[in-house]
Structure formats: structure tokens, C-alpha cells
Amino acid sequence: KQEVTQIPAALSVPEGENLVLNCSFTDSAIYNLQWFRQDPGKGLTSLLLIQSSQREQTSGRLNASLDKSSGRSTLYIAASQPGDSATYLCAVMDSNYQLIWGAGTKLIIKP
Amino acid sequence: KAGVTQTPRYLIKTRGQQVTLSCSPISGHRSVSWYQQTPGQGLQFLFEYFSETQRNKGNFPGRFSGRQFSNSRSEMNVSTLELGDSALYLCASSLGLGLAKNIQYFGAGTRLSVL
Numbered sequence: 001k002q003e004v005t006q007i008p009a010a011l012s013v014p015e016g017e018n019l020v021l022n023c024s025f026t027d028s029a030i031y032n033l034q035w036f037r038q039d040p041g042k043g044l045t046s047l048l049l050i051q052s053s054q055r056e057q058t059s060g061r062l063n064a065s066l067d068k069s070s071g072r073s074t075l076y077i078a079a080s081q082p083g084d085s086a087t088y089l090c091a092v093m094d095s096n097y098q099l100i101w102g103a104g105t106k107l108i109i110k111p
Numbered sequence: 112k113a114g115v116t117q118t119p120r121y122l123i124k125t126r127g128q129q130v131t132l133s134c135s136p137i138s139g140h141r142s143v144s145w146y147q148q149t150p151g152q153g154l155q156f157l158f159e160y161f162s163e164t165q166r167n168k169g170n171f172p173g174r175f176s177g178r179q180f181s182n183s184r185s186e187m188n189v190s191t192l193e194l195g196d197s198a199l200y201l202c203a204s205s206l207g208l209g210l211a212k213n214i215q216y217f218g219a220g221t222r223l224s225v226l
Contacts, residue, residue: 038157043117043220101155102153
């Protein structure tokens with residue numbers, strides 16, 4: 001059974017710092033891995049999608065990597081801003097085409 | 112282009128009642144997926160509809176059901192509500208083809224409280 005773990009559960013850093021969020025999964029048989037952002041009381045915004053054959057994806061200040069063999073992904077946020085404060089969720093699409101979710105990392109960027 | 116619209120945003124029901132939630136996908140999207148989000152269990156997949164057919168189903172009891180109409184709008188129904196059904200219900204739409212490659216676009220969710 002696929003399980004997705006995100007570490008840390010919460011993170012608070014000063015504005016301007018670069019930071020890394022971690023996601024691990026137990027079964028390497030995935031179709032893709034996605035990072036989402038969730039703001040309080042709101043739905044989910046897709047940030048990056050990495051296909052199983054890819055190693056990384058970049059969008060602006062965000063870079064996500066995927067190491068399928070070790071069951072790990074990282075989301076790198078450069079030059080963090082207060083507007084980056086949100087909960088970041090990692091999800092893998094498993095062999096049944098279902099998204100399996102991590103519990104999320106709650107990120108606070110202090111001005 | 113309008114995003115994914117979920118109605119209503121908030122619902123309060125009592126145990127034993129039933130509830131219907133609605134989701135209007137992005138124009139042109141044929142796939143609609145439903146998820147339940149709770150503090151204890153996190154996000155869990157409920158089911159996915161594509162071209163009016165249920166294409167995929169998560170591990171939820173039969174009290175949870177859904178359907179999709181010819182215009183791709185989807186409804187989710189929960190019968191005989193239990194306290195544990197209190198959650199944020201999220202709907203996501205996608206093109207639905209080349210499934211593994213699709214990005215899902217999420218609505219703001221319907222927050223259901225069961226008293």
C-alpha cells in the first residue's frame with residue numbers, strides 16, 4: 001500500500017531564506033508526483049508535476065526533484081516571501097491512477 | 112476561463128440526513144474527481160468520473176456516491192450522514208485524457224459539518 005510522508009510537518013523561516021520541503025513515498029510504482037499549495041479555507045493549487053520518467057521541474061522560484069528509486073522528492077523554494085506562507089502538499093499518482101497524499105508541511109515565512 | 116466551481120461552500124447537516132454537493136468543471140474538461148479532506152485522515156480520493164462514467168473509486172462506503180452529467184458537471188451524494196463525514200470535500204477537474212499526465216485543477220471545496 002502506497003504511503004506518502006512529508007517532513008517537516010511545520011516550518012517557520014525568515015523572509016528571503018531558501019528552503020527545502022521533503023516528501024517520501026513507499027512504492028516506486030508511480031505515474032507522477034505533484035506538489036500542491038493550499039491556502040487556509042481555500043482549495044488546492046497545483047505547483048509542479050513531475051512525470052515518473054523525469055528528474056525535476058522548475059517554475060519560477062520553485063524547483064521540484066524526483067528520485068523514484070529512493071522514493072523521495074524535494075520542493076526547493078528560493079528567496080522565500082511572506083506570500084509563500086501556506087500548506088504544501090505532495091501527492092503521487094499510484095498504479096491505480098489514484099492520487100495518494102502526504103499530510104502536508106505548514107510553511108510560515110516571517111517578514 | 113472560469114475555474115472549478117463548487118456549491119455550496121458551506122453546509123450544516125444533522126446525523127442521518129443526506130447531502131448533495133455540486134461541482135462544475137473547467138470548460139472542456141471531461142474528468143471530475145472528488146476528494147475528502149479531514150484533519151485526521153488528510154486528503155483521500157473518493158471517485159473519478161469521465162464522460163458520465165465512474166472510472167475510478169477509492170475506499171469509501173457505499174453511502175458515498177456520485178454522478179456526472181453530459182455537460183461534465185458532477186454531483187456527489189452522501190446518505191445517512193455520520194459525524195465522521197464532517198470534512199472539506201474537494202472537486203478537481205482535468206482534461207481526463209492521458210490521465211497520468213494531466214494536471215488537476217481544484218475548486219475551493221465544500222465544507223460539510225455534521226451535527
